[in-house]
Amino acid sequence: MLHINILFITFEFYSFMKNFFDQFDFQSNRLFGELNSAETRFVHKVMETLPIKKGGMLFYEEGIPTGVFQLKSGRAKKFKRGFSGEEQIFYIYTKEDVLGYHALLGEERYQDSCEALEDLEVNFISKSNFLKLLDDIPRLKQAVVKNISHEFGVLANTIAVLAQKDQNTRLAIFLLLLENKFNQFNGYSAGIDLTREDLSNFIGTSPESLGRSLKQFKDDGIIEIEKRIIYIKNREMLLQFLNLDLTML
Amino acid sequence: MLHINILFITFEFYSFMKNFFDQFDFQSNRLFGELNSAETRFVHKVMETLPIKKGGMLFYEEGIPTGVFQLKSGRAKKFKRGFSGEEQIFYIYTKEDVLGYHALLGEERYQDSCEALEDLEVNFISKSNFLKLLDDIPRLKQAVVKNISHEFGVLANTIAVLAQKDQNTRLAIFLLLLENKFNQFNGYSAGIDLTREDLSNFIGTSPESLGRSLKQFKDDGIIEIEKRIIYIKNREMLLQFLNLDLTML
DNA sequence: GTAAATATATAACATTTGTTATTATTTTAA
DNA sequence: TTAAAATAATAACAAATGTTATATATTTAC
Numbered sequence: 001m002l003h004i005n006i007l008f009i010t011f012e013f014y015s016f017m018k019n020f021f022d023q024f025d026f027q028s029n030r031l032f033g034e035l036n037s038a039e040t041r042f043v044h045k046v047m048e049t050l051p052i053k054k055g056g057m058l059f060y061e062e063g064i065p066t067g068v069f070q071l072k073s074g075r076a077k078k079f080k081r082g083f084s085g086e087e088q089i090f091y092i093y094t095k096e097d098v099l100g101y102h103a104l105l106g107e108e109r110y111q112d113s114c115e116a117l118e119d120l121e122v123n124f125i126s127k128s129n130f131l132k133l134l135d136d137i138p139r140l141k142q143a144v145v146k147n148i149s150h151e152f153g154v155l156a157n158t159i160a161v162l163a164q165k166d167q168n169t170r171l172a173i174f175l176l177l178l179e180n181k182f183n184q185f186n187g188y189s190a191g192i193d194l195t196r197e198d199l200s201n202f203i204g205t206s207p208e209s210l211g212r213s214l215k216q217f218k219d220d221g222i223i224e225i226e227k228r229i230i231y232i233k234n235r236e237m238l239l240q241f242l243n244l245d246l247t248m249l
Numbered sequence: 250m251l252h253i254n255i256l257f258i259t260f261e262f263y264s265f266m267k268n269f270f271d272q273f274d275f276q277s278n279r280l281f282g283e284l285n286s287a288e289t290r291f292v293h294k295v296m297e298t299l300p301i302k303k304g305g306m307l308f309y310e311e312g313i314p315t316g317v318f319q320l321k322s323g324r325a326k327k328f329k330r331g332f333s334g335e336e337q338i339f340y341i342y343t344k345e346d347v348l349g350y351h352a353l354l355g356e357e358r359y360q361d362s363c364e365a366l367e368d369l370e371v372n373f374i375s376k377s378n379f380l381k382l383l384d385d386i387p388r389l390k391q392a393v394v395k396n397i398s399h400e401f402g403v404l405a406n407t408i409a410v411l412a413q414k415d416q417n418t419r420l421a422i423f424l425l426l427l428e429n430k431f432n433q434f435n436g437y438s439a440g441i442d443l444t445r446e447d448l449s450n451f452i453g454t455s456p457e458s459l460g461r462s463l464k465q466f467k468d469d470g471i472i473e474i475e476k477r478i479i480y481i482k483n484r485e486m487l488l489q490f491l492n493l494d495l496t497m498l
Numbered sequence: 499g500t501a502a503a504t505a506t507a508t509a510a511c512a513t514t515t516g517t518t519a520t521t522a523t524t525t526t527a528a
Numbered sequence: 529t530t531a532a533a534a535t536a537a538t539a540a541c542a543a544a545t546g547t548t549a550t551a552t553a554t555t556t557a558c
Binding site for chain 2: 080083103105111151161243
């Protein structure tokens with residue numbers, strides 16, 4: 001009886017976590033996944049491999065759209081600059097993610113910038129080829145539109161976190177999200193490897209103030225840091241920041 | 250010579266302000282505006298007028314999509330609830346705005362909630378009728394997709410403001426935006442009329458702390474308050490919070 | 499119109515975050 | 529490998545924001 005109960009809790013918990021991660025994930029890695037093998041062949045035909053160095057730009061805010069990218073390996077940050085020029089990161093792309101299609105679906109210019117966080121291998125599809133793919137594969141167009149709609153919800157969720165949560169809570173949330181995102185292809189956790197500046201530009205604080213929160217988490221045994229890589233040691237304590245109604249789990 | 254210079258400054262200033270307002274405006278009031286008269290007749294044919302009382306819900310987060318709304322009069326807030334249930338407003342719709350189409354373009358459920366801030370007159374288009382319109386008028390579908398893409402940029406800009414700016418700056422920005430949005434159909438300013446709770450749920454603070462910022466603005470002669478309505482008295486001082494490079498204006 | 503309920507304004511104190519400065523560590527380039 | 533440059537960690541103090549409490553004003557319901 002107890003055993004069954006535990007299984008039930010576990011199932012509820014995993015579905016909560018899945019929902020939590022989905023709410024903050026663009027899921028653009030699924031875009032080409034729903035195609036059949038003939039369509040997939042079409043897509044791969046027009047892809048060209050492109051190496052991009054760490055620090056290189058995939059595209060610039062206000063730049064004229066060139067095409068669509070899929071990351072084969074590496075990570076890239078998407079950000080916007082405010083009036084005063086400060087960088088605000090609002091997403092980090094990883095392996096398999098597709099990006100750059102917003103500007104092709106109506107807007108004339110890129111609305112944000114994308115920069116490689118490390119050396120990237122990228123599959124590139126030129127603007128004309130991608131628009132042709134959308135025309136030839138209605139299911140792909142439908143999937144892209146659906147995904148943009150989903151991404152809208154992700155940004156709305158991000159707004160809620162940034163506007164409502166204090167710094168430690170924001171850090172807890174982003175650590176959970178980043179570890180999930182960075183390690184979904186590994187069987188183990190390789191930790192969270194970001195410069196303090198990037199991490200602080202993501203959670204909305206200064207690097208010094210972020211450092212203080214990290215130290216608190218270290219002192220509480222929630223995380224460990226080696227070099228600059230953050231390892232989560234106590235996931236439960238991070239989840240407590242979410243202020244969940246645990247009776248439902 | 251001086252005269253020409255002043256004109257130049259004025260032009261630059263207005264184009265800056267226009268750009269500023271556009272960056273934070275969904276512009277969904279333009280959606281039906283680009284249609285020709287025959288298409289417009291089609292659209293109006295399937296619209297039905299719907300009165301909604303203050304506090305009434307146009308739709309709920311997680312609810313099954315019913316259709317699309319256009320406000321004929323009144324204002325409505327769009328919000329999402331965080332894990333702990335706190336309301337985060339991320340947009341306020343006014344006269345002419347069209348809303349509710351995200352959920353129809355792929356997502357199964359509404360991703361956010363929309364509530365009438367006052368008694369509304371609404372034009373409603375049912376889901377099936379709207380989807381038929383999108384099929385019959387490709388230009389409309391194109392415009393909707395383009396607009397969602399634009400809205401994505403608005404949310405990204407909102408994220409940058411909420412993550413990077415302190416409370417007084419956020420208040421200054423939102424006051425400028427709200428006054429522009431609320432009074433774009435009037436020749437004069439009728440001020441900003443929102444409950445303190447709604448305003449604080451928009452700028453990301455508590456009503457008490459918002460009150461303190463409002464008091465500071467009052468003491469500095471930036472605003473005046475009557476009943477709860479906020480009147481901007483010194484627009485220049487609000488603009489200074491934007492930290493602009495004024496040499497370009 | 500009046501009482502009750504709700505919303506707003508304000509102040510005082512606690513906590514969090516921003517900022518400046520200094521030291522330690524890591525990375526880069528010669 | 530080593531020196532220089534860049535990044536990260538930490539501390540101390542200043543400023544901003546959260547929180548609790550109380551008084552005032554406004555709206556609602558009878």
